[in-house]
Amino acid sequence: MTLELDPATDLSFTRTLAVPRRLVWECWTVPKHIPHFFIPAPHKVTSVEIDLRVGGRFNTTFDVEGNTMENPGVYLEVVPEEKLVFTDAYSEGWKPAAEPFMTAILLLADTPDGGTSYTAIARHRNPESRKTHEEMGFFDGWGTVVTQLEAYAKGIVA
Structure with missing residues (x-):
């Protein structure tokens, strides 16, 4: 499954994970798993x-260096x-956010070896927001998250 990306407003990367797609999905959709990977360590x-x-x-x-960050959102x-x-951009009940940042899209597919093709896309309202996110460290931050996700999911398999 692919989406047409707009390089002016979208950031994305694809990585192959050595864990089954069902486990990647479980990690992203079951609350007890999220704290183990969703923000780069040492943040919590x-x-x-x-x-x-x-x-x-x-x-x-999130707890980022002693600061609490609330992140309401919807699917x-x-x-x-x-x-x-x-x-x-919205919270539950379709209440608009005052200053939305992005929409995240995760695409998962099986790989021939039983792993997962993992694509993460961050869509932004405008090129300025995209640039800000890239400068904040999108690739390093989201890359760290997927590395943490893969390590954690491997522990579930074991």
């Missing part, structure tokens, strides 16, 4: 709320074990 996820349906909440709270699309789309 302190709270997760998931209502896995279109319009359902995907709320996280826009849920295709089990294939596609997960969530945004901070």
